[in-house]
Amino acid sequence: MSTAHPLPPPPTGPPTGPATGPSVTAGGAGRAEPAATAIAAAARPRRFGALYVAEHQLRAMRSYGWTIVMSGIGSPVLYLLGLGLGLATFLDVPVAFGPDGAVPYVVFVAPALLATAAITVSTEEFTYTVMAGFKWRRVFWGMNASPLAPQQVAGGLVLAVLVRMAFVCVAYAALVALFGALGRGGAVVVLPLIGLLGGLAFGMPLLAFAASLKDDAGQFAAVQRFVFTPMFLFSGTFYPLATLPGWLHWIGWVSPLWHASELGRVVSYGHPVPGWLVTVHVAVLVVLAAGGWLLARRTFVRRLRG
Numbered sequence: 001m002s003t004a005h006p007l008p009p010p011p012t013g014p015p016t017g018p019a020t021g022p023s024v025t026a027g028g029a030g031r032a033e034p035a036a037t038a039i040a041a042a043a044r045p046r047r048f049g050a051l052y053v054a055e056h057q058l059r060a061m062r063s064y065g066w067t068i069v070m071s072g073i074g075s076p077v078l079y080l081l082g083l084g085l086g087l088a089t090f091l092d093v094p095v096a097f098g099p100d101g102a103v104p105y106v107v108f109v110a111p112a113l114l115a116t117a118a119i120t121v122s123t124e125e126f127t128y129t130v131m132a133g134f135k136w137r138r139v140f141w142g143m144n145a146s147p148l149a150p151q152q153v154a155g156g157l158v159l160a161v162l163v164r165m166a167f168v169c170v171a172y173a174a175l176v177a178l179f180g181a182l183g184r185g186g187a188v189v190v191l192p193l194i195g196l197l198g199g200l201a202f203g204m205p206l207l208a209f210a211a212s213l214k215d216d217a218g219q220f221a222a223v224q225r226f227v228f229t230p231m232f233l234f235s236g237t238f239y240p241l242a243t244l245p246g247w248l249h250w251i252g253w254v255s256p257l258w259h260a261s262e263l264g265r266v267v268s269y270g271h272p273v274p275g276w277l278v279t280v281h282v283a284v285l286v287v288l289a290a291g292g293w294l295l296a297r298r299t300f301v302r303r304l305r306g
Contacts, residue, residue, distance in 0.1 A: 053156020204292025
């Protein structure tokens, strides 16, 4: 007959061994440390994310940097020589007047050419670059997988394009001054700012449109052919809008190029316009830029966050 052995009494002291409390606590701290490090590392991109995106875009522009330089300097020279000085020799009647009388044709056309240069940059950077970010190279999706927010992706792209536009506008203004195409010397400082505002007024709605497209089926070519080109030709770029038939005036009224050109002429040589019309020019450009940015931001959020 077997005898039952009593169970050993439970331990009365603190637990010891590999599964003790201090070891578990240390393991939890070890697991929490990488998470805390990741959260801390994400704080800076979340705060300055737009600047990181802008840096990426500017570095990407280096691949076609010479194109930017040559278009920013070569185009003004060609336009000023060909149109402002060459075409002007065939004009017997002045097309514009300032406070002191008639102004040379090159002085009249220079502010419009500067605004056109800024809008051209926005046409290039807010179309195919956006499609590349969403579909062809999918860079925006990679940024979205990081701590960056969709608004920062859109904002960084705009900042980078602003840098390129600023380079073009400043180069244009400097060359305009060298050609003697400024009625007032101080205009060389203000004209680039007007050009930037005009570029944003056209570029922000275009950015919103490009961000809404899932594929390029010729829409960007249509914008270039049926929006930008008519705007360039019929917005008072080469002659006053009043010289066009009345049924074409609406193109200038809705065109950010016309509003930016008229503002530039007021600053450059004192183009005589009433004060309320100057306010309208500024208001139209600001509304187009701000409204387009809100639409673009909303479109980026909807696409990247679903």
